[in-house]
Amino acid sequence: MAVFACADCGAVLTAPVSLVALPAHAHQKYGNGVLLPVLLESGTYVVDPEPSGPPWRLWEEVGAQEAAARGVHAPVYGLSYGPPGAVGVAPGDVRGTVLIPERCGGHCCGLDGGDGPNLACAQCGRAVAIRVDDCSLWQVVWLDPHAVRAVCVDEPARRVLSWEELREQQQEISPIQPTGMWSPVWEAAVSVALAHLLAASGGARVVVPDGCVADVFRLATDILLPPGSSAKSLALAGPGLSAATADIALVPRHPQTGEAWPTDAGAAVPLAADVWMYLASTRDRQFIPATGGLPDGVYRDDPPPLLPFRRFQPDPDVFLHTLARLPEVRQPWLREIYDRVRDRRYIRPF
Known part of the structure; x- marks a missing residue:
């Protein structure tokens, strides 16, 4: 088991969580105005291996060769050049954070993360995560891999089932x-x-x-x-x-x-x-x-x-x-x- 802490001040930002596989629907957009439940079970976390967030570059600007080197082999609208390894946790497992008011934009009914990190460490103020809870999106908090670090805790990890x-x-x-x-x-x-x-x-x-x-x-x-x-x-x-x-x-x-x-x-x-x-x-x-x-x-x-x-x-x-x-x-x-x-x-x- 691990908790994730602020990389600057060390404040604990999550409950103890165990690693699970990234679900197929992690970044799915579903319907119009549909309120979806949480993406992850409480007590678990996932790691997204792909880059996420800004800066973004259009396919025409990147080109097929550079895109293939980044693991994309057919034209897409744009590619993220943000950091890979965002850590997803259930919103109820987040601790010690506060909303950043000027980054609380959303499409309709909640937050979509389009303005960048919208959660900050309550202790030191560093932007640490993006909370997503808008309609048509699965509810999740994505921790910035550059702003947090994993800390092992002395709790029994979930056993991997045969x-x-x-x-x-x-x-x-x-x-x-x-x-x-x-x-x-x-x-x-x-x-x-x-x-x-x-x-x-x-x-x-x-x-x-x-x-x-x-x-x-x-x-x-x-x-x-x-x-x-x-x-x-x-x-x-x-x-x-x-x-x-x-x-x-x-x-x-x-x-x-x-x-x-x-x-x-x-x-x-x-x-x-x-x-x-x-x-x-x-x-x-x-x-x-x-x-x-x-x-x-x-x-x-x-x-x-x-x-x-x-x-x-x-x-x-x-x-x-x-x-x-x-x-x-x-x-x-x-x-x-x-x-x-x-x-x-x-x-x-x-």
Whole structure:
């Protein structure tokens, strides 16, 4: 366990926290005016390996060669030249900070961090973090890696669960919200996996298994990948499931370590563990039911499962962000897909 302290005066700024993997939806923007919950569980923290914050430089100014050296392999609007390694914590785990009034700008209902660090150390006044709680954004506090330092504390760290324990204890995330909307966590997680799946396909058609996996992956792969006789098979693989005969395995990504389940399949596509667990436990179920209802005289006592009011659509921004950082996007066929989705991002590209 660790606490984060002000780099200038040493004042403790967080409760004791343990490191976990950066969620796929960490920087997702969802909906319009939607109030999202906290990004992280209390008692945990994440480290974002990418640069964040100002200064920003436009793609045309940076150029493809310099951008590739920074891990971006397809055109984006701009690149951050801020420090990498921002530390994310739950807002409730922050201690000893005060708001900086002149930096409390937001888009609509709260703070979005657009004005730079908006939290200062209460003891010495140094700007130390950005609190984000505006609508359409996941609530989180990003500590400036140059303004804080980690201090080990004498408290037992959270034990890393084995894959078997994870299968038993990991909470599944329901794909459907009570409103009938798809979960933003699912949209982000599947979008990240879809980018890796396209890269692993090599441009060949992907045969997606029936059931829940098909409901969230098949439409996008059928639209984006060209038809043809050459095809690669996709299968779930993970705790209790083997996909040794599949060309591509959809495997869980450990929520604590970020490591993907090891598989003997030709290629592995990581998927957030809470989403993977749901797919693995309901492989034969379909989110989009067949037409028709129960026969006359048949009644149900239990409430029926939640069903979406529309087909699943990946999050185009999360998809493009992920794909732009995969070296495979430099291949002409995949770059064409990237450009097509980017040009149609606001008119249902999937």
